[in-house]
Amino acid sequence: MPLKRKLRALLTAAALSLSTLMPHGLAFAQAASAPEAPAPAAAAAPTVTKETIDNPYGLEALWKQGDFVARGTLVIMIIMSMGSWYIIFTKVFEQRKLLKSAKAASANFWTSGSVKKGMDTLDEGSAFRYIAEEGLKADEHHEGSLVEQIDRHTWITMSVQRAVDNIASRLQDGLAFLATVGSTAPFVGLFGTVWGIYHALTAIGIAGQASIDKVAGPVGEALIMTAFGLAVAVPAVMGYNWLIRRNKLVMERVRAFSGDLHNVLLSGRR
Numbered sequence: 001m002p003l004k005r006k007l008r009a010l011l012t013a014a015a016l017s018l019s020t021l022m023p024h025g026l027a028f029a030q031a032a033s034a035p036e037a038p039a040p041a042a043a044a045a046p047t048v049t050k051e052t053i054d055n056p057y058g059l060e061a062l063w064k065q066g067d068f069v070a071r072g073t074l075v076i077m078i079i080m081s082m083g084s085w086y087i088i089f090t091k092v093f094e095q096r097k098l099l100k101s102a103k104a105a106s107a108n109f110w111t112s113g114s115v116k117k118g119m120d121t122l123d124e125g126s127a128f129r130y131i132a133e134e135g136l137k138a139d140e141h142h143e144g145s146l147v148e149q150i151d152r153h154t155w156i157t158m159s160v161q162r163a164v165d166n167i168a169s170r171l172q173d174g175l176a177f178l179a180t181v182g183s184t185a186p187f188v189g190l191f192g193t194v195w196g197i198y199h200a201l202t203a204i205g206i207a208g209q210a211s212i213d214k215v216a217g218p219v220g221e222a223l224i225m226t227a228f229g230l231a232v233a234v235p236a237v238m239g240y241n242w243l244i245r246r247n248k249l250v251m252e253r254v255r256a257f258s259g260d261l262h263n264v265l266l267s268g269r270r
Contacts, residue, residue: 070221073192074228080181080188081232087174088239094171095246101126102253109257115264127167131258134163139265156265164251164258171247175240182237189229196222 104121105128112118115136122129138159139152150158200219 069195070192070225073188073195073225077185077188077192077228077232080185081235084178084181084232084236084239087178088235088243091171091174091243092246095243095250098127098171098250099253101128102250102257104128105257110260115261127170127254128257130167131160131163131254132261135160135258135261135265153266157262160258160262160265164254167254168247168251171250175243175247178236178240178243182233182240185233185236186229189225189227189232192225192229193222196220196225 101123104123104126108121109118109128109132112121115132119129119132119136122132135156138156196219199221
């Protein structure tokens with residue numbers, strides 16, 4: 001009997017241990033046999049949108065937010081700049097035309113038999129043809145007029161020199177405007193700068209505090225005006241100096257031609 005009780009106790013303990021282990025084993029088997037869950041779908045890449053932000057302190061804002069003084073200053077500097085570039089391009093074209101006429105005169109005029117034949121080789125409206133015509137007219141129409149009291153040599157010299165002076169005066173046209181723009185444009189820009197600083201101080205006084213959002217616009221306006229003044233003045237000054245140097249080169253050719261023509265006319269060869 002004691003042996004049977006011990007066997008029953010052992011069997012009972014074994015049954016209890018199997019019952020406690022059985023659910024875990026089944027759960028483990030189910031987990032092992034369960035199909036793998038599909039991987040979560042990849043997150044969609046976020047779309048990047050570029051946002052354009054208008055510059056509140058640029059040229060457009062300056063024109064829209066500025067008063068009539070700021071706009072008027074800007075318009076004046078634009079007119080000065082356009083006039084400067086127009087004069088520069090016009091004078092360069094005129095100088096090139098004169099240099100081309102000088103080459104034609106040296107190649108064709110002096111190989112002609114007379115001054116009249118030489119004039120036919122020059123272009124109509126050419127400065128060198130104008131000098132030749134004035135010199136020849138002075139030589140042919142000296143007698144029978146009030147100027148006959150002046151000797152022929154002096155009258156031809158005066159006529160040729162007058163023609164040369166007219167050409168030199170024509171070459172100087174527009175250079176005074178360039179000199180004026182080069183000397184006054186920085187001050188016009190400085191006026192716009194002072195006006196912008198005045199607006200900045202006014203904004204500070206109204207707001208009662210010197211915050212950046214109150215003064216950025218007027219200060220930006222002042223800096224733009226300064227930059228515009230320099231951008232207008234620098235090309236005008238450089239163009240003026242360059243054209244003056246080229247005018248000297250052109251006038252050397254003109255004076256050389258007039259001197260040779262003067263000697264030919266005095267020799268009596270028309």
